[in-house]
Amino acid sequence: SDWELVYSPSVHGTSMNTFYRCQGGPNVIVVRDAAGHIFGGFANAPWRATTTGYGVGEAFVFAVVPEAGKVDSSQCGHHASNSGSCRVEEGEPLSPLSTTATEDDERQLSHDMECAAAADDSRAVEVKAFWGAHHPSGLPPQWSDTRMLGLGKALVVFDDFLRGSSSACETFCSEPLSQSGTDFVIRDFECWQVGDERGG
Numbered sequence: 001s002d003w004e005l006v007y008s009p010s011v012h013g014t015s016m017n018t019f020y021r022c023q024g025g026p027n028v029i030v031v032r033d034a035a036g037h038i039f040g041g042f043a044n045a046p047w048r049a050t051t052t053g054y055g056v057g058e059a060f061v062f063a064v065v066p067e068a069g070k071v072d073s074s075q076c077g078h079h080a081s082n083s084g085s086c087r088v089e090e091g092e093p094l095s096p097l098s099t100t101a102t103e104d105d106e107r108q109l110s111h112d113m114e115c116a117a118a119a120d121d122s123r124a125v126e127v128k129a130f131w132g133a134h135h136p137s138g139l140p141p142q143w144s145d146t147r148m149l150g151l152g153k154a155l156v157v158f159d160d161f162l163r164g165s166s167s168a169c170e171t172f173c174s175e176p177l178s179q180s181g182t183d184f185v186i187r188d189f190e191c192w193q194v195g196d197e198r199g200g
Helices: 017-020 103-121
Strands: 002-005 028-031 037-045 061-064 124-130 142-144 148-151 155-158 163-165 183-196
Touching: 002 017, 028 163, 037 155
Parallel strands: none
Antiparallel strands: 002 183, 028 037, 028 183, 037 061, 061 124, 142 148, 148 155, 155 163, 163 183
16 A cells, blocks of 8 residues: 555554554655644655654645645646645545655655545635745755654644644744644644555
8 A cells, every 4th residue: 555554642552662563665744733734744764763864855744724725736836945725625536656755756646645634624725835945945844752753843743742842943934834833732643654564
């Protein structure tokens, strides 16, 4: 299967050690906060407890925003330099994603997230995505230790998987992902492995 749920506190228990043991790379983390906002990020490298940043420029972050109206594929912004958005309608099928994560794959993944959210929420949505690969800073996108994990400052999740924060982030040239403010309460957290091979 191209997608596998490898960690969720509701399924695997609340433990950072369990998260590290279960997940692999590349993977997608998805958060739904207490207000129902959905956001997350794609990480090319497996998460691990370390004192230094890691990962490569293919990582990106995204936020799902409810959007009314028809799909206009001519307005798809997936090929924008730092960020993109595309509107989709309920019922549009998910597209397969290859195991090797190229830039086109990451954009397809962003589009797939839109489709899944639209089908789940019975509304058209807009996904705002921000790619670190296009930023000249060269900052490593991922960092994590025994107390928290993060994609730059764009998305930080604490070890209880109940709290997080999101700020404007230089690494991804991104705005805050959560509409709830800098700090948010997590209602659901999921980590999905993308592709057939587990990173190590």
